[in-house]
Amino acid sequence: MFKRMINRQVIKNRLSKILALVEKNVKLKLRFKFALFISFITPIISILMPVIIFGQFFEFNPQFGPWNRNNFLIFTFIAYNINLLKGIIAEFPTQLRMEKFWKTLPALLIGPFNRYYLLFGIFFSHLVVISVPFIFFFVIGFIYYPISFFTVIAILGTFFLIALIFSGLGLIMGVFAISKENFWKFLSFILNLIFWASCITYPFEFFPGLIQDIINLNPLYYIFDFIRLIWIENNFIVTLTTHSLHFYILILLAIVIPLIGVYIFNKIYKKYGIVGY
Amino acid sequence: MTQKIIETFDLTKDYKLKNGKSITALNKVNISIKEGEIFGLLGPNGAGKTTLISILTTLLQPTSGYAIIDGYNLMKNPNQAKARISLMLESDMLYYRITGYDNLKFFCKIYGVSNYKEKINKIAKEFGLEKWLNQYVENFSTGMKMKLAFCRTLLLERSIIFLDEPTVGLDVNTVSFITKRIKDINKTVFLSSHNMNVIEKLCDRIAFINQGEILKIGTQEYIKNLMRKEINIDIEIPKNKNKLKSELEKHNFINNIVDKNNFLTISLKKRENFKDLFSILQNYEVTRFIERESSLEDLFLEII
Numbered sequence: 001m002f003k004r005m006i007n008r009q010v011i012k013n014r015l016s017k018i019l020a021l022v023e024k025n026v027k028l029k030l031r032f033k034f035a036l037f038i039s040f041i042t043p044i045i046s047i048l049m050p051v052i053i054f055g056q057f058f059e060f061n062p063q064f065g066p067w068n069r070n071n072f073l074i075f076t077f078i079a080y081n082i083n084l085l086k087g088i089i090a091e092f093p094t095q096l097r098m099e100k101f102w103k104t105l106p107a108l109l110i111g112p113f114n115r116y117y118l119l120f121g122i123f124f125s126h127l128v129v130i131s132v133p134f135i136f137f138f139v140i141g142f143i144y145y146p147i148s149f150f151t152v153i154a155i156l157g158t159f160f161l162i163a164l165i166f167s168g169l170g171l172i173m174g175v176f177a178i179s180k181e182n183f184w185k186f187l188s189f190i191l192n193l194i195f196w197a198s199c200i201t202y203p204f205e206f207f208p209g210l211i212q213d214i215i216n217l218n219p220l221y222y223i224f225d226f227i228r229l230i231w232i233e234n235n236f237i238v239t240l241t242t243h244s245l246h247f248y249i250l251i252l253l254a255i256v257i258p259l260i261g262v263y264i265f266n267k268i269y270k271k272y273g274i275v276g277y
Numbered sequence: 278m279t280q281k282i283i284e285t286f287d288l289t290k291d292y293k294l295k296n297g298k299s300i301t302a303l304n305k306v307n308i309s310i311k312e313g314e315i316f317g318l319l320g321p322n323g324a325g326k327t328t329l330i331s332i333l334t335t336l337l338q339p340t341s342g343y344a345i346i347d348g349y350n351l352m353k354n355p356n357q358a359k360a361r362i363s364l365m366l367e368s369d370m371l372y373y374r375i376t377g378y379d380n381l382k383f384f385c386k387i388y389g390v391s392n393y394k395e396k397i398n399k400i401a402k403e404f405g406l407e408k409w410l411n412q413y414v415e416n417f418s419t420g421m422k423m424k425l426a427f428c429r430t431l432l433l434e435r436s437i438i439f440l441d442e443p444t445v446g447l448d449v450n451t452v453s454f455i456t457k458r459i460k461d462i463n464k465t466v467f468l469s470s471h472n473m474n475v476i477e478k479l480c481d482r483i484a485f486i487n488q489g490e491i492l493k494i495g496t497q498e499y500i501k502n503l504m505r506k507e508i509n510i511d512i513e514i515p516k517n518k519n520k521l522k523s524e525l526e527k528h529n530f531i532n533n534i535v536d537k538n539n540f541l542t543i544s545l546k547k548r549e550n551f552k553d554l555f556s557i558l559q560n561y562e563v564t565r566f567i568e569r570e571s572s573l574e575d576l577f578l579e580i581i
Contacts, residue, residue: 013389016386016389017386017387017389019386020382020383020386020387021383021387023383024372024375024379024383027374027375027379028372028374028375031374031375031413102368102370102371102372102373103366103368103369103370104370104371104372106331106334106336106364106366106370107364107370107384107429108387109335109336110334110335110336110359110362110363110364111359111384111387111388111433112356112359112360112387112388112389113387270338
């Protein structure tokens, strides 16, 4: 088994399939370029209000938690990029529903094709598609609040792991979108609640005590907090040692969520197939 | 053409309905198909054709029973079975928002087809699609989409090809083109269709399925022998058709009566029974009387 895994030909073959999916997905996305452009602008709306509120807020209060006039834009730029990545979650149901509409999924699933290809195919194609606005906001953040090369790598690595977590969630949403639509909507609602209590666009310190207690139970909050702390502390080792729980949660979710995603996809797809033609 | 390449053993599939009850889509289906054979599955809508194909292509799990594809148990070794099959469903299964070429290239890469560029260009030329290959599939006509889907099925280089209603909605020319291509495939083909002509022209063996059960199965010759025993007569009768039908139904020399518009199609057991039939018909105003050879359609209507 191990020999097979490290077999160069097998790896090449698998990569070739994932790349084929990426290429196809990117081409499908680029078919309607204006719609794609709109999808880049939309997350800006979600960070406009916090930018205005923060701007006014620091007029009266120079420091709120770790955030102040000098670094609050980093908070919102990271929020924008997280929102871009969060698009992966919606991308899975969208793509799988398109595949359902065209009935192309059976043609894939009867082939030498496993669900990890589907996961990584949509994952990488989304990264390719959002790369331009993502890099744009990342560079603006870098100019506004410069960080070391090592911190840049750590932040990009963390973003990558966050995207992987979102892909796992997306795959779960995707299979329910084609198999159990009611449950998909219910899950979407739950997920919205979880994201609302994860402090993507507003800092933890802004929320009242009771909500803070709820946020403290939300693993996503620790992940988003971790990436911001890496940036503003600009010393990954210090952030890692002072916030090791955040790091462990990140690694755990980045491994477990995609595995759960593939497992649930297999179970649900086998049990229900595609429902609702 | 000796080795059995597809075998099913008491294959059963139940679907749960909204009211909690279940419906049996396939009921203990046992079939076997030899390598290189073109096998036709005939049945009305909802007979279980697509369910059977979906199970044999690993898209559905049976409730009970099992199937063997080229020596591999479909339930235990689905990946080995998958490596031998390709599928074309009633729908074209294509990505409409990318070009025809990108569709074929994508599936070739997923299925690991080597030298796909040459193969795509060659097959596109054979199918008369070369000028359209770089256009979005959304601009293709229905016939062109089906041709492209068929190109994809052939390009994947699998030994067993499942075709579910490959000629639905196509014009006569395209049906004739696809029929000819299927005949020339030289692989094992499992074909389901409503189109009797296609089945009759193509298939080495035919199975009739209805309500999830295989009713008759055999070679074209066997099926034709079943039909030869009968004499089919179409009678046009504008008035008192129902009265004649009721009267004919009382006689045991008549095998079957099919009521269609102004016509009654009657199957006589023996040629000697003509005399008895005429004695009944002389009391009715018959405007046309046509004796014809039995077709697959006659048998289909009789069986179903």
